[in-house]
Amino acid sequence: MKGSVVFNSQLSSPFDMRRGVRHSCVLAPTLFGIFSLLIKVAFEDAKQGIHMHTRYDGKLYNVSPFLSKCHREDLLADCLLFADDAALVATSQEELQNIMDKFAKACVLLSMSINAKKIVVMKQGCTITPIILLSGTPLENFGSFCYLESTVTGNLSLDAEIVSRNGKAATMSDTLHARIWDNRHLTTKSKMIVYQICIISII
Structure with missing residues (x-):
């Protein structure tokens, strides 16, 4: 990724940006905005992901309204955002690979790089271990990992x-x-x- 600096109305020549933003940097909100744009570019024509049925009725434990198709909102989620992290979700290995390819393509378009060491693949509620590739390299599968002080596991427990x-x-x-x-x-x-x-x- 390259960057330039404007000083006294003069634009510097482009230079390589080799270091990320430190924690709590004032530029973080701007970068979150850029990251949100990346997600929008990657999934603007998304037709894959997890289908969810939602209805706002104020009753937490009453599930019968979700069975009705009237007054129900159907949502398609392919990406869940957590600050500057994203969880790509799908119902099959093929869908997840397609979503991952779109995400990688959007990163190339916006001159951003993906750190494969920070990406984990997790299956939930299925027996097949998915093989997801990033630029031809298989990503590591995890049974559990810690995220934001919470333990996420693949056994739905x-x-x-x-x-x-x-x-x-x-x-x-x-x-x-x-x-x-x-x-x-x-x-x-x-x-x-x-x-x-x-x-x-x-x-």
Whole structure:
């Protein structure tokens, strides 16, 4: 990727950009906008992905309205965005490969590169391990990985996430033992506030 700098109304000659933006840089929102444009270019004619039925009725556990075709909105999701990360989703290996090819093509059009080491492939609810290629190179399949402090697994179970969060909560509770739990100068109300903020928020 190349860049130029404008100084005193003079445009510098193009130079190679070899380093990304550091965490919390002021340019991050601009780059997120560019990334959103990349997604729009890649999937503007998308017909593949995961079909979802949604209906806004305010009742969380009443699933019967979703069975009705009236007042129901059908959505097609091929890409889920998480800040500057994206999850490409599909219902088959062929669809996912097609979506990946479109994404790679859009990156080339916008002079962006894909770091294959940061891409993981995960199957959920199927027995076949997908083989997804990026420029002819197969991407690595994972059974589970950690993303934003959450454990994502391919077996459609939250067991690993629950075990992880319980462990983190227990560790946090142990670190607060001497300073908070055994502190006689703190009221029970103060200890409950600390418990809700530091322990319950993890669980």
